[in-house]
Amino acid sequence: MDNTMFNEETGISSKIREVVFQVKSLTKVYTMGEVKVHALRGVDLELYQGELVVMLGPSGSGKSTLLNIMGGLDTATDGHVTYFGKDLTRAAEKELTEYRRYHVGFVFQFYNLIPSLTALENVTAVTEIADKPMRPEDALSIVGLAERLNHFPSQLSGGEQQRVAIARGISKNPSVLLCDEPTGALDSATGMADRVVHLSNGHISEIIKNAVKKSPREIHW
Amino acid sequence: MKGQAFAIVLVIISGVATFVMFLSTMNSLNLTRTRFYQDYRFADVFASLKRAPEGLKYRISEIPGVDKVETRVVADVKLDIKGFHEPVTAKLISLPDDGRPLLNMLYLRKGRMVETGKDNEVIISEAFAEAHGFSPHDTFGAVINGRWKTLVIAGIALSPEHVLQVRPGAISPDYKRYGILWMNRSALEAAYNMKGAFNDLALTLSADAKIGDVLVHMDNLLERYGGLGAYGRKDQMSHRYLTEEFRQLQRMAEMFPAIFISVAAFLLNVVINRIVSTQRDQIAILKAFGYSNLNVGLHYVKLVILIVLLGVGGGLVVGAWLGNGLGNIYMEFYRFPFLMYELRPSVAAAAAFISIGAALAGTVYAVWKAAVFPPAEAMRPEPPAQYRATIIERMGLQRFFSQPSRMIIRNIERRPIKSLLSIIGIALACAIMMAGRFSKDAIDFMVDVQFGLSHKEDMAVTFVEPASMKAVHEMKDLKGVQYAEIFRTVPVRFKFQHRSYRTTIQGIEPDSRLHFLLDTHLKPIHIPSSGIVLTDYLGNILGIKPGDMLTVEVMEGSRPVRQVPVVALVKEYIGLSGYMNLTALNRLLREGDAVSGAYLTVDALFLPEIYRTLIELPRVAGTVVIKDEVKNFYDTHAEAFLFFVFVATLLAGSIAFGVVYNSARIALSERSRELASLRVLGYTRAEISYILLGELALLSLAAIPVGFLIGRGLCAYMSKALESDLYRVPLILESATYSLSATVVLASAFVSGVIISYRLYHLDLVAVLKTKE
Numbered sequence: 001m002d003n004t005m006f007n008e009e010t011g012i013s014s015k016i017r018e019v020v021f022q023v024k025s026l027t028k029v030y031t032m033g034e035v036k037v038h039a040l041r042g043v044d045l046e047l048y049q050g051e052l053v054v055m056l057g058p059s060g061s062g063k064s065t066l067l068n069i070m071g072g073l074d075t076a077t078d079g080h081v082t083y084f085g086k087d088l089t090r091a092a093e094k095e096l097t098e099y100r101r102y103h104v105g106f107v108f109q110f111y112n113l114i115p116s117l118t119a120l121e122n123v124t125a126v127t128e129i130a131d132k133p134m135r136p137e138d139a140l141s142i143v144g145l146a147e148r149l150n151h152f153p154s155q156l157s158g159g160e161q162q163r164v165a166i167a168r169g170i171s172k173n174p175s176v177l178l179c180d181e182p183t184g185a186l187d188s189a190t191g192m193a194d195r196v197v198h199l200s201n202g203h204i205s206e207i208i209k210n211a212v213k214k215s216p217r218e219i220h221w
Numbered sequence: 222m223k224g225q226a227f228a229i230v231l232v233i234i235s236g237v238a239t240f241v242m243f244l245s246t247m248n249s250l251n252l253t254r255t256r257f258y259q260d261y262r263f264a265d266v267f268a269s270l271k272r273a274p275e276g277l278k279y280r281i282s283e284i285p286g287v288d289k290v291e292t293r294v295v296a297d298v299k300l301d302i303k304g305f306h307e308p309v310t311a312k313l314i315s316l317p318d319d320g321r322p323l324l325n326m327l328y329l330r331k332g333r334m335v336e337t338g339k340d341n342e343v344i345i346s347e348a349f350a351e352a353h354g355f356s357p358h359d360t361f362g363a364v365i366n367g368r369w370k371t372l373v374i375a376g377i378a379l380s381p382e383h384v385l386q387v388r389p390g391a392i393s394p395d396y397k398r399y400g401i402l403w404m405n406r407s408a409l410e411a412a413y414n415m416k417g418a419f420n421d422l423a424l425t426l427s428a429d430a431k432i433g434d435v436l437v438h439m440d441n442l443l444e445r446y447g448g449l450g451a452y453g454r455k456d457q458m459s460h461r462y463l464t465e466e467f468r469q470l471q472r473m474a475e476m477f478p479a480i481f482i483s484v485a486a487f488l489l490n491v492v493i494n495r496i497v498s499t500q501r502d503q504i505a506i507l508k509a510f511g512y513s514n515l516n517v518g519l520h521y522v523k524l525v526i527l528i529v530l531l532g533v534g535g536g537l538v539v540g541a542w543l544g545n546g547l548g549n550i551y552m553e554f555y556r557f558p559f560l561m562y563e564l565r566p567s568v569a570a571a572a573a574f575i576s577i578g579a580a581l582a583g584t585v586y587a588v589w590k591a592a593v594f595p596p597a598e599a600m601r602p603e604p605p606a607q608y609r610a611t612i613i614e615r616m617g618l619q620r621f622f623s624q625p626s627r628m629i630i631r632n633i634e635r636r637p638i639k640s641l642l643s644i645i646g647i648a649l650a651c652a653i654m655m656a657g658r659f660s661k662d663a664i665d666f667m668v669d670v671q672f673g674l675s676h677k678e679d680m681a682v683t684f685v686e687p688a689s690m691k692a693v694h695e696m697k698d699l700k701g702v703q704y705a706e707i708f709r710t711v712p713v714r715f716k717f718q719h720r721s722y723r724t725t726i727q728g729i730e731p732d733s734r735l736h737f738l739l740d741t742h743l744k745p746i747h748i749p750s751s752g753i754v755l756t757d758y759l760g761n762i763l764g765i766k767p768g769d770m771l772t773v774e775v776m777e778g779s780r781p782v783r784q785v786p787v788v789a790l791v792k793e794y795i796g797l798s799g800y801m802n803l804t805a806l807n808r809l810l811r812e813g814d815a816v817s818g819a820y821l822t823v824d825a826l827f828l829p830e831i832y833r834t835l836i837e838l839p840r841v842a843g844t845v846v847i848k849d850e851v852k853n854f855y856d857t858h859a860e861a862f863l864f865f866v867f868v869a870t871l872l873a874g875s876i877a878f879g880v881v882y883n884s885a886r887i888a889l890s891e892r893s894r895e896l897a898s899l900r901v902l903g904y905t906r907a908e909i910s911y912i913l914l915g916e917l918a919l920l921s922l923a924a925i926p927v928g929f930l931i932g933r934g935l936c937a938y939m940s941k942a943l944e945s946d947l948y949r950v951p952l953i954l955e956s957a958t959y960s961l962s963a964t965v966v967l968a969s970a971f972v973s974g975v976i977i978s979y980r981l982y983h984l985d986l987v988a989v990l991k992t993k994e
Contacts, residue, residue: 064991073901073986094905101903108990112898116608116631117624125624126902154607168902180990 017048018084020176021070026079026089028065039065041202042079052213054190057199064180066199071104071178072096083176102131105174109181111165113153119164120149123171130172139171140164192216224976225886229488230532232879233580235872236481237536237572238543242868243474244571245544245564247467250551253561254384254463261326262289263381264423266432267457268439269295271447271777275417284438286430291323292419294409299843300400301362301369301836302353306829308680308836308844309398310388313365314421315406316344324423325382327403328558332357332376340408342375348386348556349400350377363402365412367685367839378403382423384555385459391845394554395853398845449712449776450723463555465945472942476935477872480653482576484646484876485532486583488883489525491639493584495887497521497591505596518592522581525588529580533573537564540572543868550861608635625912628895632888632916643884644924647966650877651928652935654962655954657869659936661862666953667794668854672847674743675793678706678735678820682835685842687815692840696819699834701827706730707816709806715755715799716772717763722946726753726773726799728806728817735820738791738800751805752788758949759797760790773799775810783809795948870965877921877969885917885977896981897989910981914974921970925963932962 023045030037040062047053055063068074069081069088073096076089083099091099100106113122120136127133140146143163153161162182169177190196191214198206257263266287275292282290293315300309316322320334327334327344335342345355355361359374380401388399410416426432432453439451454460497504504517541564548560610619611634614627622630633640684692690707697705709728714721729736729748737745738754748754753771755763765771765787773783791800807814823831835844889896896909933954940950 068987068990071901073990097900097903097905100901101905104903106901108898108901110990112894112901112989114624114628114895114898115606116628116635116895118610121624121627125899128624129903129908152608 017050019046020049020051020084021045021047022080022082023047023066023070024080024082026066026069026081027077028062028069028074029077038202040069040076040079043199043202043204045197045204051194052192053195053197054193055197055199056190057205060201061199062202063199067178067180071106072099101129102172103175105169105172105177107165107169107177107179107182111153111161113161113164113168115153118150118152119145119156119160119167122153122164123168126168127171133172134170136167136171139167142170143167191218225488225492225883226528226531228879228882228886228973229485229492229528230535231875232481232485232488233529233532233576234535234539235875236478236485237533237576238540239481239868239872240474240478240572240575241537241540241564241568242543242547243470243477244568245541245562246547246551247470247474248565248568249544249548249560249562250463250470250555250557251467252563253557253559256561257328257384257557258381261328261381262324262425263454263460264291264324265426265430266424266435266439266451266453267422268443268451269421269449270419270443272415272418272420273443273446275419277442277446278419278422280442281422281424281439284435284442286426286432286435288425288427288430289323290422290424291317291325293421293423294406294413294415294419295421296366296409296413297842298402299364299836299841301364303361305353305397306832307398307846307849308832309400310843311349311363311400311402313343313363313402313404313409315409316403318405318407324425325380327378327380330377330379330558332374335375335403335405337405338407339375340405340411341371341373342404343372344376344378344403345374346383346386346401346556347377347379348394348396350374352396364836364839368412369837372402372404379556379558382457383459384557385462386556387458387462388845389458391850393854393857395850395857397853398849444780447777450714452723456723461947465943465947466551466555469943472939476938477653477656478572478575480649481872481876482579483583484649484880485529485576486579487642487646488879489528489580490583490587491642491883491887493521493525493587495890496524497587499890500591501594504591504594505598508594508596514592518588521584521588521591525580525584526577529576530573533569533576536572536576537569540564546864550864553857553860606635625908625915628912629916629919632892633919640920643880643920644927645931646880647877647921647924647970648928648931650873650880650969651925651962651966652932653876654869654873654965655929655932655958656935656939657865657873658958658961659939659954660865660950662955662958663936663940663950663953664858665955666951667948668851670739670743670792671795672851674745675737675739676735676820676847677737677822678847679822680844680846681708681818681820682844683710683818683842684816684840687812687817688840690814690816693816693819695838695840696821699831701824701831702821703824704734704822706733706735706820707803708736708818708820709803709815710817711806711810712776713799714774714776715759715763716774717765717769720763722759722762722797723776724759724797724799726801726806728801728803730803735822738789739793740789741792743792746789746791748800748802749788750802752786752801754789754791754800755787756793756797756799757790758793758944758946759799760787762797762946766790771799773809778810778812781810785809793949794951797946873962873965874969877966878973881917881921881970882973882976884920885913885973888913888916889977889980893984894989897984897986900984901986901990906978906982909984910978913981914978917970917974921967925966928962928966929959 023043026040026043028040030039043066057063069076072088081088114125117125119140123136123139127136140149143166145160145163148156148160193210194213196208197204278290278292281287296313298311298313300311302309316335318337330347335344355374357374357376360371363370363372383401385394386401387394426435436451440448507517545562548562552560608631611630613630682696693705693707696702707730711726713726714723738748740746760766767787767789769787770784771787773785775781835841896913899909936954937952940952943950
């Protein structure tokens, strides 16, 4: 089963919850040959500062599409997505690149590491172009790879490659961290979330708020 | 794949086109020449002499091996053409009075043959007629044996003897200032007191004749009549130049296509390798379904053959087109009645055979690898590429490189052979461009040396007969002549050990201010007071070096044979000669102070008067104005130069484009995933373009110096391969050629870069996140 999470790093304990993403009647239709695929059918959603959101839903429910549009990777057919008031669905290509470059951290399902760069360099490739990044060594140290800095992806195990991808995602101190299937332990991970959004057939079918959030230590990985 | 196939097809087209262009032009010219020679009975042996009675003809025809003999009267004349003030000379050749020469027949293009009994009618050569816009019935003046005469043009014709119509000693044809005229024998006999005599003859040989023996016989017979030595076709000027040209074409046909075909083979190898690696899973499925290795292999072989056949087809068309163009350029120089353009099936078949052979040789390994892959292995994705820090980085320079720059150099170093071959491929494009411009650079240089450093006179005046110093004073007194210097030309045969060579000795004034000999570093040297100086290439032919004794057989007058020491070898690019101090030469000949002509410098203001006087002076046989000669040379060659540069640019461009585009395209397909990932991570389009195109830019830039080296080598080979006693092409490449070659290569690389970056701009960012590598 697919799973997607949203997290906003700063202002975790702030009282006034600022809206980060506002999604309004978002529609996405893919035309594949003569068939039209409705990936999103008018989704409305607000995501707040400091929130950890998990998105759940079967394959084809629209999670990735929603994530991609919020990440500035895809365009909408109709509706809006705003990021701190800025309309991403109306943004030009150049603005989207800047948005990704300075605001968003990504962790990809298939890691997408650059094979010709070492673990350290893969992270540096991102910090090099960011505004106020952390030291790449520190990012790798957080994920426990301080000893494997100079290894190339082909020399790392799958788990290690995944941790490099996570280090790369957090290294620029992004405003939002978007992760596509970052872990296999999905069911437990939903316990950490503030909210769990269930998607089905392009609609939001249910939003569950966790009254009590588990801390990572309480979760059985 | 479409674009890549197109790029490869382009390279094959270039290769096949050059092959076809050179070979078909050579074959066509050869065929045309053979046909013209046959139909118009081009003679096998030629000889000039002072004067012999007509009766000698019968003794010559009795020489074993001689078939038909024709005697002639030939004279050099000055022409006076209305509206053209510069000196014009012509060779006047007799025609039998019935207008039907036995040998060297004329192809009449316009008008008619000379009427019997008419002593003022001439046939003129076509090139000369075109240069002056002459038609039948037009007239011009001629000084024939000192007497001024108006000649009427009866017809315009071509002769197998003068396919290339070049004044002896000139550097190139000059149709404005040198022509061939034909006139009735009786008229010429009367003008030159040659009644019942001849001074020139041509003959054909029977099939079993031994030409060497015939020549010896003839020389013996003609010696007492002032024979200048009989010679065969191979030493006949027009034939000689044509043969040289064929030799050049043959060399080009071997060299250039080889370059293209190997580049095409390399590109096919790269592309097939890539296709095989992207189609691993499909190959596996086919094999799992029971297709044999042979089936799978043949699939790719068919693909290769299809690409090659497209290239060969296109190459044949382009080659025939270029061949026709080249043939027509040759027709400007070589005057045939018609060009029988022919693209032999064997040439087309050879082009196809060579291309397919090379392409398969280049791809056989990739195809074989594809065919023998075990299906289970083929279904698994390719193992991840292994990288490591490059040598440069390990040398401690790592900190100077950004991450994208590191990606570039690691990619290059990961596949050193492929990178190297790409560099060589691009370098070859640069080299071809240089080769295309080489002839122009070399000829510029030859002209500079010949006319800027060596021959500084404004004009050279030749006398009808060797004259005394008095004739020179006459020259000096002409209004407008600033300075005059005498020279002596003596026809000779040089002999050293078993080798011999026919040429002339030039006698130069001891302190010549106009004529300089140059050493191998092109520094002027003084002509020594005794002994002889030879052109270095002539020294090689004779196997003689300074200090050796040279035997000189003089071919005029009392025909003495003398020994003279060689004192130096000098650099000369055009022709072969011996040079002596004029006094020493006259001492050697024991003939006092005889002179053959004078070198003059003149005040340009008085040129028209000087030209007029020179036409009128009976003693003057002809005048060559150096400036006109050089200008004419460039005029006649400009089109050919342009054609070669045009072809070279097309070819170099297609190679550079083919190599760069293919490398770029493959790099893009191999790396679109990581580039798209970087885009998602916030890299701009410009930044990822840098990673992909930076690699190609680096390879292209690295290829330039390599290309310069290969190009220089190629030109050195050409200059060596083309050298002959007619001319030696020096290895000279102007800096403009280097920069033009680099520019063409970089521009082609840039164009492929632009095409690729268009694709980079449309990378699907979402797709790469959905798939595992």
